[in-house]
Amino acid sequence: MSEKSEISPKRVYGLQFWMLSLSTFLFFTSFNMIIPELPNYLTSMGGGDYKGLIISLFTLTAGISRPFSGKLADTVGRIPVMVVGSIVCVICAVLYPFLTTIWGFFLLRLVHGFSTGFQPTGTSAYVADLVPIRLRGEAMGLLGLFVSLGFAVGPTAGAYLAKHMSIETMFYCSSAAALLSVMVLIGMKETLPQTQRFHGSLLKIDRHDIYEPRVLSPSLVMMLIGFSFGMILTIIPDFSDYLGMSNRGIFFATFTLASLSVRVVAGKASDRFGRVNILKIGTAALAISMYLIGTANSFYSFIGAATLFGLASGISSPSIFAWTIDLSSEAHRGRGMATMFIALEIGIGSGALISGWLYGNDPSMFFLVGWNIGLYCISLC
Numbered sequence: 483m484s485e486k487s488e489i490s491p492k493r494v495y496g497l498q499f500w501m502l503s504l505s506t507f508l509f510f511t512s513f514n515m516i517i518p519e520l521p522n523y524l525t526s527m528g529g530g531d532y533k534g535l536i537i538s539l540f541t542l543t544a545g546i547s548r549p550f551s552g553k554l555a556d557t558v559g560r561i562p563v564m565v566v567g568s569i570v571c572v573i574c575a576v577l578y579p580f581l582t583t584i585w586g587f588f589l590l591r592l593v594h595g596f597s598t599g600f601q602p603t604g605t606s607a608y609v610a611d612l613v614p615i616r617l618r619g620e621a622m623g624l625l626g627l628f629v630s631l632g633f634a635v636g637p638t639a640g641a642y643l644a645k646h647m648s649i650e651t652m653f654y655c656s657s658a659a660a661l662l663s664v665m666v667l668i669g670m671k672e673t674l675p676q677t678q679r680f681h682g683s684l685l686k687i688d689r690h691d692i693y694e695p696r697v698l699s700p701s702l703v704m705m706l707i708g709f710s711f712g713m714i715l716t717i718i719p720d721f722s723d724y725l726g727m728s729n730r731g732i733f734f735a736t737f738t739l740a741s742l743s744v745r746v747v748a749g750k751a752s753d754r755f756g757r758v759n760i761l762k763i764g765t766a767a768l769a770i771s772m773y774l775i776g777t778a779n780s781f782y783s784f785i786g787a788a789t790l791f792g793l794a795s796g797i798s799s800p801s802i803f804a805w806t807i808d809l810s811s812e813a814h815r816g817r818g819m820a821t822m823f824i825a826l827e828i829g830i831g832s833g834a835l836i837s838g839w840l841y842g843n844d845p846s847m848f849f850l851v852g853w854n855i856g857l858y859c860i861s862l863c
Contacts (some may be wrong), residue, residue: 498671499624500631501666501737503625503670505564505568505663509568509662510633511636512575513571513575513660514636518641518719520536521536537716539591548603548823549817550685551816555820556817558679559604560604562600564601566596567596567597567599568661571656578590591603601821603823619753619757619800619801620749620753622799622800623747626749630741634742639655652674663845680703696809696811697810702825703761704802704822704826707829709833711795713834714733725778738792741757741796742792748796748801760798764794765794767797774786775787807819
């Protein structure tokens with residue numbers, strides 16, 4: 483076993499875990515910082531009819547890259563995969579102000595998707611290496627706190643920067659956050675026991691690299707949860723305008739703070755009572771929250787629905803991540819996590835695309851679809 487992998491399980495929450503958490507926070511802050519402003523930014527370029535593509539194109543390349551990131555995480559190492567994901571964010575965020583045509587914008591969205599195709603895959607595998615099975619739910623809940631903080635800080639800060647400074651400043655700050663994430667990763671220890679040098683043959687993917695059958699059940703549930711989330715990412719900025727909210731990041735900050743409040747408790751509960759039992763509670767709350775969002779007609783009803791959506795997310799996420807890790811074989815944790823993330827990208831991408839089409843006809847219709855999706859999640863758990 484290499485020296486890189488000698489991280490004692492007794493020090494699960496030692497320096498390496500907290501460095502990973504910091505890097506994860508910076509990464510999610512980076513790409514979430516620009517999300518609330520992208521619909522208006524696209525509209526200013528004359529592409530208002532294509533808002534559904536903002537998220538769906540991003541998730542397309544994220545999904546395509548998952549088999550590669552999973553294979554590379556299991557061979558080259560967890561940290562190189564995370565570094566690639568963060569570097570993509572650094573480059574893309576800098577380029578947004580310079581590619582000011584609709585097609586230039588969509589090209590960047592495609593490339594930007596590689597960031598989430600790589601970084602979270604490496605992160606999840608790294609945590610799985612560090613954490614004994616009895617603490618996986620708790621650990622994913624703790625890591626999820628930093629993911630949620632990124633979801634809260636990013637959109638709120640991005641909306642503030644765009645409004646009080648400039649949209650260009652927002653993009654550059656997003657790039658800076660991703661760069662800081664890379665700097666943290668460089669100082670961490672690799673956890674994969676036997677690493678290989680990168681070579682071109684590692685990019686050859688067969689069907690076994692694309693799909694890990696062990697994790698089919700959590701992947702299906704994650705896909706359906708992702709469908710609802712794709713709706714949220716696409717429509718909430720416009721829905722916020724409709725309700726007269728000056729900061730389009732308030733919904734994201736609210737649901738993220740609600741998510742923060744339950745993640746660790748939910749993770750511990752999944753360790754004690756089982757992943758599936760906790761997921762049933764989370765997906766039921768998700769179904770109700772989607773209905774409430776679709777019927778919201780005031781600031782307070784909207785924020786109340788956002789709070790429930792956040793609680794649902796905070797309950798579901800640690801459980802589903804830990805469930806996926808439990809079912810993955812030790813030698814192919816990267817592939818197992820990649821399969822689950824591919825399902826997530828399919829869900830988010832299709833949810834974003836479909837909601838973009840439906841929104842112009844009936845603002846509540848796509849959330850009612852999300853309500854039915856949530857109910858179906860419960861039946862799968």
